[in-house]
Amino acid sequence: MKNSYLIIAFALILGACKSETKSDATITKDMSDKEKQEVNVYTHRHYEVDQMLFAKFEKQTGIKVNVVNAKADELMQKMTLEGAQSPADVLITVDAGRLVRAKDKDLLQSVTSQILNDNIPSHLRDEDNQWFALTKRARVIAYDKERTQPQQLSTYEDLTLPKWHNKILVRSSGNIYNQSLMASIISHKGKDDAKKWASGIVENMARTPQGNDRDQLKALVVGEGDVAIVNTYYIGKMLNSKDSQEVKVGERIGVFFPNQDGRGAHINISGAGVAKYAPNKANAIQFIEYLASEDAQRVFATANYEYPVNPNVKPSELLQSWGAFKEDVLPLSKLGENNKKAVIVFDEAGWK
């Protein structure tokens, strides 16, 4: 009798252990189910194409994409304030300088993904795999095809020569695209030469910097200057604008890729990183892998006049019509590292 009590007691203990194990497994399953359901994306990009790609990803994976849209600095501040409680899984921003800033602020984490390594060339991702480029753009010299011949153009440095006096249109130095271009020049040639370049451009400016890249193109075709330093995708946007005046401007613009016999044209990116406290880390990696896939890269390439980063995907027809070009393969992390120096050089050179 005593023995049978013991057996019953032992059986009860075993049962309890078993049910405890079962509930642990259930909790783990619940957690993985939860992780499978969503990815929270903080993004600075505000393009329709992104919404389209997010919807495709949702359909393929069943993972819901929750989007928070704001300017990069606001998103980074939000992540800083939220700290370890942040729901952010992925941060998407425009310009490598900003991605480096996010890394410096300890808002991202390193991830291991063979798919990302295979799909994104090494100069277009962070050396610690904290961020990855998704699209690429070049900062080129635009000219009015009716007044300037491409043979007159050569390098960024050439624009400092007296022949371009009062002829250069470019936006202010407060803009990160110019800061990144300057950071690349500092990386290649040192601070002193970079300052000489900036002073030379200031000397040759057609007007005090004002407006955005589109405004430089508009000023170009009304003859305010002869060349403009702009990002490639703005020319695509103007050619495909709903505003017929913008289309007319776009049609007169020629695209010149500078420094083709040297380091190549300066490029920049938009890109993504996994947030440091990502509650859905696996989903976040899967999401970025999807955006770097040939499928998604083809969509990026056709919709926003940017270059795909995946070497297996061709640029759109319009971009192909501008010709293949040699790009500067400086690791883009340098753009962030030299950002502060770039701001100082601009200031010293009097670039408003």
Ligand code: FE2
């Ligand atoms: Fe832009």
